[in-house]
Every structure is written in structure tokens, then in C-alpha cells.
Amino acid sequence: MRKYLEIAEEKLELLRNRDDYYILSIESSCDETAVAVVQGRNMISSVISSQIEIHKRFGGVVPEIASRNHVLAIDNLVDEALEKANLSLNDISAIAVTYGAGLLGALLVGVSYAKALAFSLKIPLIGVDHIKGHVCANFLAHKELNPPFICLLVSGGHTEILEVKGYREMKVLGETQDDAVGEAFDKVARVLGLPYPGGPQIEECAKLGENVIPMPKVFKGEKHLNFSYSGIKTAVVNYVHNSKAKNVEINKHDVACSFQTTAVNMLIKNSIIACKNYGYKTIAVAGGVGANSFLRETLTEECKKIGIEVLLPPKYLCTDNAVMIGIGGFYAIKEGVKCSDVSLDANPNL
Ligand code: KG4
Ligand code: ZN
Numbered sequence: 001m002r003k004y005l006e007i008a009e010e011k012l013e014l015l016r017n018r019d020d021y022y023i024l025s026i027e028s029s030c031d032e033t034a035v036a037v038v039q040g041r042n043m044i045s046s047v048i049s050s051q052i053e054i055h056k057r058f059g060g061v062v063p064e065i066a067s068r069n070h071v072l073a074i075d076n077l078v079d080e081a082l083e084k085a086n087l088s089l090n091d092i093s094a095i096a097v098t099y100g101a102g103l104l105g106a107l108l109v110g111v112s113y114a115k116a117l118a119f120s121l122k123i124p125l126i127g128v129d130h131i132k133g134h135v136c137a138n139f140l141a142h143k144e145l146n147p148p149f150i151c152l153l154v155s156g157g158h159t160e161i162l163e164v165k166g167y168r169e170m171k172v173l174g175e176t177q178d179d180a181v182g183e184a185f186d187k188v189a190r191v192l193g194l195p196y197p198g199g200p201q202i203e204e205c206a207k208l209g210e211n212v213i214p215m216p217k218v219f220k221g222e223k224h225l226n227f228s229y230s231g232i233k234t235a236v237v238n239y240v241h242n243s244k245a246k247n248v249e250i251n252k253h254d255v256a257c258s259f260q261t262t263a264v265n266m267l268i269k270n271s272i273i274a275c276k277n278y279g280y281k282t283i284a285v286a287g288g289v290g291a292n293s294f295l296r297e298t299l300t301e302e303c304k305k306i307g308i309e310v311l312l313p314p315k316y317l318c319t320d321n322a323v324m325i326g327i328g329g330f331y332a333i334k335e336g337v338k339c340s341d342v343s344l345d346a347n348p349n350l
């Protein structure tokens with residue numbers, strides 16, 4: 001009997017120049033179990049089982065609980081994604097799966113499931129980098145978009161300015177030196193007593209506030225494109241704790257608004273400098289914090305003034321989903337990536 005890899009690689013070669021076949025994609029890197037079917041850079045179906053309600057009571061994601069819930073959800077989600085696409089497993093030509101970065105146990109659920117499925121169907125398996133996947137959400141949302149362009153990638157684990165040179169070739173121009181911006185939103189929300197995940201809560205809370213609380217100056221000139229979020233995060237934590245110690249009531253709305261304004265302004269400044277320094281006229285946004293309306297509106301406004309086009313994926317494509325992983329898989333196949341064999345491993349620090 002011929003080996004899996006031999007058969008899968010043969011099939012993979014036949015897919016390279018096509019865009020009419022179906023990829024089933026799986027994402028389980030954190031607290032969303034997600035499955036999608038894509039065809040080329042188009043979404044055929046997408047389903048997500050969010051664990052937010054489960055982790056809320058702990059104030060953040062508990063890795064062990066996340067893994068267990070991925071196990072419970074994944075099989076039904078695959079059925080659901082296929083049903084919505086009006087397809088069966090026999091119609092699927094390849095499997096794409098997130099293999100990093102993320103929580104090890106959570107990633108392993110998706111990777112193991114994808115391996116078993118690809119092996120049993122004898123079809124190619126493609127491991128996809130979660131971060132590159134986030135960027136790929138833009139290829140779905142903006143059908144005319146092709147590299148090169150600048151991407152502002154802002155999530156719970158990453159804050160980066162990327163020069164997207166190709167569908168899979170991305171150069172980091174600037175990145176956070178400490179916390180990710182999403183992490184800072186979550187932490188500030190927590191200290192204000194707002195539930196997990198903090199980003200959308202801060203956004204809502206800030207709507208009723210003003211930018212009146214002084215925040216540390218975190219932007220360090222135009223020479224580099226790096227970020228730092230631990231300074232503002234700590235400033236907010238200290239402000240809240242000191243106020244409590246002095247029995248001074250704080251205005252949550254003002255704290256949320258001041259934090260959000262400072263955090264977002266740093267993203268905008270660096271994005272604009274990146275475009276200017278590297279000669280780009282297009283900036284795409286990716287990652288969960290990209291769902292933030294204040295960021296979306298202010299970035300668009302500021303860039304419009306200087307003739308830079310801002311591309312925003314719809315909010316549901318900013319946060320974790322499997323469609324972006326499917327599209328990442330599609331371009332990996334197109335660009336000649338080798339089939340990930342059954343030794344594909346989860347890599348939390350990819
Ligand atoms: O991309 P994502 O879903 O998962 C990671 O790969 O990390 O991003 C999650 C992060 C969380 O920190 C969450 O609080 C933040 O994105 N987020 C937001 C908003 N929606 C999600 N941050 C600010 N404003 C939002 N509306
Ligand atoms: Zn993500």
C-alpha cells in the first residue's frame with residue numbers, strides 16, 4: 001500500500017494552479033474553535049464556537065479548559081461547516097490547520113484532528129501560521145488586494161507593523177517590545193472590573209468618557225516602528241489602585257477613553273510612518289483589536305488626510321476564525337509549500 005505522504009503530495013501538485021477546489025480549515029489556537037470551507041480566496045462556509053462565556057468567570061482564558069472544549073466542539077463544527085457549504089468530506093481536496101502561535105494544548109486539538117482527517121481521506125495537510133492567517137483575512141475582504149502593502153497586525157498576542165511582500169512573505173518592520181495591545185486592553189478592562197474579553201468592553205465604556213487622564217508618553221520618536229504597552233497598562237493599574245487607596249472614586253469611562261486614545265494613537269502614528277518610510281499608499285488592518293471602532297475610524301480619518309488608503313476587514317474577520325486559515329492554506333498551496341505530514345506539530349511560539 002502506498003504511503004499517505006506520497007499520495008498526498010501527488011494530489012497537492014495537481015492543486016497548485018487551480019482555484020476551484022475546496023479546502024476545509026481548522027482554527028483552535030486560543031478560545032474559539034472554528035472551522036471553514038474556502039474555495040480560492042472565497043468563503044464558502046464558516047462556523048465558530050466561542051468559549052468566551054466559559055472563560056469569563058475566570059477573567060481570562062484557562063488553557064486546560066480551552067483544550068477540553070475544543071475537543072468537545074470540533075467534530076460537530078466540521079459537520080456544520082460542511083452542511084452549510086452543502087458539501088461532504090469527499091468534496092474536500094485539502095485540509096488547512098493553525099499549528100502556531102497559540103496555546104499548546106489548544107493548538108494540539110486542531111492539529112491532531114486535522115492530521116487524522118487528512119490521513120484518513122488521503123488528502124494534503126497544510127499547517128498555517130495563525131499570524132499570517134490574520135493578514136489573509138484581507139484577501140477575502142478585499143478582492144482586488146494583492147501584495148505588497150503595509151499591514152497593522154493587532155491581536156491579543158501580537159502588535160506588529162508588517163511589510164507584506166508576498167502572500168506568505170512578510171517582514172516585521174516594528175513590533176511591541178513588551179505587551180501586545182490586545183493584552184493591554186484586556187488587563188485594563190480587568191482592573192476596571194469589566195468582563196473578559198476586555199477589548200470590546202473598553203470600547204463601549206470609552207464611548208461615555210473623555211480623554212482627560214494623563215497617560216505616559218509612550219511614543220518614542222520616528223526612528224523606529226516599535227511599540228510598548230506595558231507602560232500605559234501599568235499607569236492605568238496604578239491610577240486605579242492609588243485612587244482606591246485614597247478612597248477617591250474613579251470615572252471608569254474617562255479611564256477607558258484615555259487609555260484607548262493613547263493606545264490607538266501609537267498604532268496610528270507607527271502605521272503612518274511605516275507607509276511614509278517604505279513608500280506605501282495602502283495599509284491593511286488585521287487581528288482582534290482591528291475590530292475596535294475608534295481605531296478603524298481614527299486610522300481611516302488620519303490616513304485620508306495624507307492620501308493613504310486604509311483597508312479594514314469586517315469585524316468578524318478581525319477576530320479569530322478559520323476562513324483566514326483556509327485562505328492562508330490556499331496561498332501556501334499556490335506558492336509550492338510541501339505537504340505537512342503526520343509529524344506536523346503544534347508550535348506555541350511560532
Ligand atoms: O485576534 P484575536 O481574536 O486573537 C488573538 O490572536 O489574540 O484577538 C483577541 C484580542 C483580545 O485581546 C481582545 O480584547 C481584542 O482582540 N479585541 C478588541 C476588540 N475586539 C477584540 N480590542 C479592542 N477593541 C475591540 N473592539
Ligand atoms: Zn488571532
